[in-house]
Amino acid sequence: MSSVVSRIAVAPSQEALAHFEALQRFETDCWDVHHAITNNRKDFVLLDVRGKDAFERGHIEGAINLMHTRINEQSLADYPSDTLFVVYCAGPHCNATEKAAIRLAKLARPVKKMIGGVTGWIDEGFSLVEDTSDAV
Template structure:
């Protein structure tokens, strides 16, 4: 969102050197962010609830990466194959949530862009498979199901959910 006024830094404080957005600007910005993103815990909760989660989860990584580990129930659609395979694998009336490796990879962003260009409603799962694994959720590999313990720096150790 473009700020409606131009301000200059008025303090040596690195946090407040540029004033925070107005509440209306913040509402628009963060509302847009939530429209474009889902977090790992929310995706896990929706999938674990049983029944139809209301979206299709798509892993956009290579076949080698998929075989190494992917989220159970995800559809495998490598990003470079979206133009050829999306119509075959995805229902255009159903929202799509895409993921790739993790925060250092923009493959899911590119996939979301490609799917949106084809008319799909799409969200990106923040953190990708990296944070799925770090939060201790189960995953499938070419050799079967697996699970790692949660990383205590990314997931609550003694609670079902983080409370956010």
């Protein structure tokens, strides 16, 4: 008797390797972002793509608030074309990161999604700040 887990055949190892390596090209996680920030290795722009009110209630220190609906050539004009943007939103229940990533990709901008969003950040024990100085 098979379980729900094994009922569908597992992918061959080479396919699994290709899949998981590809994910790393599109996603990063809270730990990696936190490590980069706290070790002065931040080589990306961290975009909080939620609305202004949510951003003001709490965001990752150093993040720029740019709601996904406001991502366009004009709002990105100050950033070189090879700038890597890491986008995050409220958490796994929010698809604003995908909407932001689509907009950035359509503008030929490098982009990765920070999986977990604010929920993941808090779950990992990291803190948020509540100032508005980085709001756009």
